[in-house]
Amino acid sequence: MNTLEWSDALVLGFEPMDLVHREFVALLGQAQRATDAQLPSAWSEVIDHTAQRFERENQWMRKTHFTGATDHMLQHRVVLNLLRDGLAMTRRGELSPVREMAQELATWFVKHNQSLDAALAMHLRGQADSPHRRLPV
Ligand SMILES: [Fe+2]
Ligand SMILES: [Fe+2]
Numbered sequence: 001m002n003t004l005e006w007s008d009a010l011v012l013g014f015e016p017m018d019l020v021h022r023e024f025v026a027l028l029g030q031a032q033r034a035t036d037a038q039l040p041s042a043w044s045e046v047i048d049h050t051a052q053r054f055e056r057e058n059q060w061m062r063k064t065h066f067t068g069a070t071d072h073m074l075q076h077r078v079v080l081n082l083l084r085d086g087l088a089m090t091r092r093g094e095l096s097p098v099r100e101m102a103q104e105l106a107t108w109f110v111k112h113n114q115s116l117d118a119a120l121a122m123h124l125r126g127q128a129d130s131p132h133r134r135l136p137v
Helices: 015-033 039-063 069-091 096-129
Strands: none
Touching (some): 015 039, 039 069, 039 096, 069 096
16 A cells, blocks of 8 residues: 655645645545554544645635635535545444545545645635735635
8 A cells, every 4th residue: 555645746835735735645644554453543634734734725715705615615525525434434444445434535635735725725825915815824
């Protein structure tokens, strides 16, 4: 199994987002390397971080009236619900589907980063440079 690792290819050029993505990659890597005993708490940490990260992006989208917000927020919601299903599985001792989910999450993250998050980062960079900036720092 390939463990997700940070690389320059994941940098989007909007520092607050890159920072949070870097933390996410570290946490997901930890969950991928976790022993069976560690997996439930490692997965729970991934979820807590992901929930905060998604909410932060959602707020940026709302506050700056980002045109792609609806689809992007929907994708966040669907993914978060799946991850929470995974947490319930770990509590029932069903670890192997959660390990698969971790692998799928890594694949999803890279795609999401390169598509929806890249578009959002470009938009937010423009906001940050704008004299009419609405971006909360
Ligand atoms: Fe993101
Ligand atoms: Fe996102």
